Amino acid sequence: MTPRGRLSVHPLGCDGLLAGEPFVRQRLADYRAVGGYPSGHDGPPLVEVVHRAGLRGRGGAAFPLWRKLHAVREAADAAGVAPVVVANGAEGEPLSVKDRYLQRYRPHLVLEGTLLAMAAVGSEQAFVYVADAGALESMRAAVAEAAKDDLVRGEVRCVRAQDTYVAGEETAAVQAIERGVARPTDKPPRPFQSGIGGVPTLVSNVETLAAAARHRRRPDAEVTFLCTLSSRSTAPALVELPVGAPAKEVLALASREVDEAADVLLGGFFGGMIPLEPDLELEQETLAALGASLGCGAVRLIEAGECPVQLAADVAAYFRDNNARQCGTCIKTTGGVAAELARLGEPGAFLRARPRLTRWAETPPGAGACALPDGLRVLLRSLLRHYGDELNAHEAAGCGACQSAAETPRRWAHLRVDLPAFESAGGDVR
Amino acid sequence: MTTPQPPPSVRPVRARVNPILCQGYGICAEILPELFHRDEWGYAQAHARNVDPDERQALDRAVAECPVKAIRLIEPSEESPPRPEGAWGPDTER
Numbered sequence: 087m088t089p090r091g092r093l094s095v096h097p098l099g100c101d102g103l104l105a106g107e108p109f110v111r112q113r114l115a116d117y118r119a120v121g122g123y124p125s126g127h128d129g130p131p132l133v134e135v136v137h138r139a140g141l142r143g144r145g146g147a148a149f150p151l152w153r154k155l156h157a158v159r160e161a162a163d164a165a166g167v168a169p170v171v172v173a174n175g176a177e178g179e180p181l182s183v184k185d186r187y188l189q190r191y192r193p194h195l196v197l198e199g200t201l202l203a204m205a206a207v208g209s210e211q212a213f214v215y216v217a218d219a220g221a222l223e224s225m226r227a228a229v230a231e232a233a234k235d236d237l238v239r240g241e242v243r244c245v246r247a248q249d250t251y252v253a254g255e256e257t258a259a260v261q262a263i264e265r266g267v268a269r270p271t272d273k274p275p276r277p278f279q280s281g282i283g284g285v286p287t288l289v290s291n292v293e294t295l296a297a298a299a300r301h302r303r304r305p306d307a308e309v310t311f312l313c314t315l316s317s318r319s320t321a322p323a324l325v326e327l328p329v330g331a332p333a334k335e336v337l338a339l340a341s342r343e344v345d346e347a348a349d350v351l352l353g354g355f356f357g358g359m360i361p362l363e364p365d366l367e368l369e370q371e372t373l374a375a376l377g378a379s380l381g382c383g384a385v386r387l388i389e390a391g392e393c394p395v396q397l398a399a400d401v402a403a404y405f406r407d408n409n410a411r412q413c414g415t416c417i418k419t420t421g422g423v424a425a426e427l428a429r430l431g432e433p434g435a436f437l438r439a440r441p442r443l444t445r446w447a448e449t450p451p452g453a454g455a456c457a458l459p460d461g462l463r464v465l466l467r468s469l470l471r472h473y474g475d476e477l478n479a480h481e482a483a484g485c486g487a488c489q490s491a492a493e494t495p496r497r498w499a500h501l502r503v504d505l506p507a508f509e510s511a512g513g514d515v516r
Numbered sequence: 517m518t519t520p521q522p523p524p525s526v527r528p529v530r531a532r533v534n535p536i537l538c539q540g541y542g543i544c545a546e547i548l549p550e551l552f553h554r555d556e557w558g559y560a561q562a563h564a565r566n567v568d569p570d571e572r573q574a575l576d577r578a579v580a581e582c583p584v585k586a587i588r589l590i591e592p593s594e595e596s597p598p599r600p601e602g603a604w605g606p607d608t609e610r
Binding site for chain 1: 537538540555557563564590
């Protein structure tokens, strides 16, 4: 079961990441016509451009891209090797489609960002780690088109990611490219220290690279992010927004009253669950103060008839069923949290569960090889912090929605946004 | 006459339990409970702090006695991207 209706696309201005006709693959000629792959560019170096713009990655920590570029370059120089670049398009978050959209329909924006990152760190080899068959077809064709026009320096290969939640985690991406199995490894080292073939490797999200290409062309452009907006009963939307935009700009798109807070799951399953005030600025610091993060930018509205406790239990069950099954603590904790949350529909269950839930919520970060246990912790903490009234109401009177969800197999399957089928349109792609 | 031992390292290090390897034997937490804590299933995690020089000897024993060799020491230089000093103007980050 997926949210009703076809995805709509909402670009920002005529020069944003989503500019151009929606759901139409931008070919090389179209991209060059709007200023793509400028020749003889002599602006400031990429690292300076993205530093001034304040461009950050799309992981939970929103790591500044310039620091990553710098670290990879330094590590590679110190080792006397050429680093590798990975354009990370694996989009494991079921509530997010923005990376798949960019790979399918704006492949040259992603590719130009990848080529610029290669040049910035002194790399001669890049991998575009693509999300699905449509992304693979489109990105491969883009590489061929660009190579034909002599725009590609070095080697750029496309590798398809497995369709798993953890496939896009940076060390899992390295493992997948090297050995075909996407499983995270313990840190350190992180890929910027030792990645593909033991060489310092820049693993950067495709949206971040696309944004880098755009800022290189237009250094003064507004910094934006892509948001996949979804809810139970309205059609999903892919929206480009300025970083720091008030939440009501998102809420209005879902024809939601914008004078009251809306409960949301933020950052897909990874950024926590909060009441989003209409005037709240959607940017890292503001959200961090609420114990949440923007992450991949996905916003899933929780509607009036829905139970936030049930949705938290859905997400915990998803983590239980979709972790990498490597770390004992993660396997056990996701299972334990999912089981406790699934019981909260019974009157009296919350007070019995509270000591365990609180203890899990306070676990220090870094318990797992990847951040999945940390995502679970963010979810739990935000549930306990912002939804105490609901939890107490469950304690007193139980909850029918929670009880019936507890009986539902794959209870998390409704939390998913899909792109329409990709029409590759033969000649367009080749 | 015995050979003098080198002084224990004064470099700050952190301990890390590789959670993929950890089987929850708990020997590390028996040896050094101030540094290693365990979850309710017994899986161990090291506190995210520098190891106290007084703890260093016990830590070395915990590393050696871990049946699955899950514990290692991490130097500050291995941690996170170093921040270049004044490389590109004022640092606007948090």
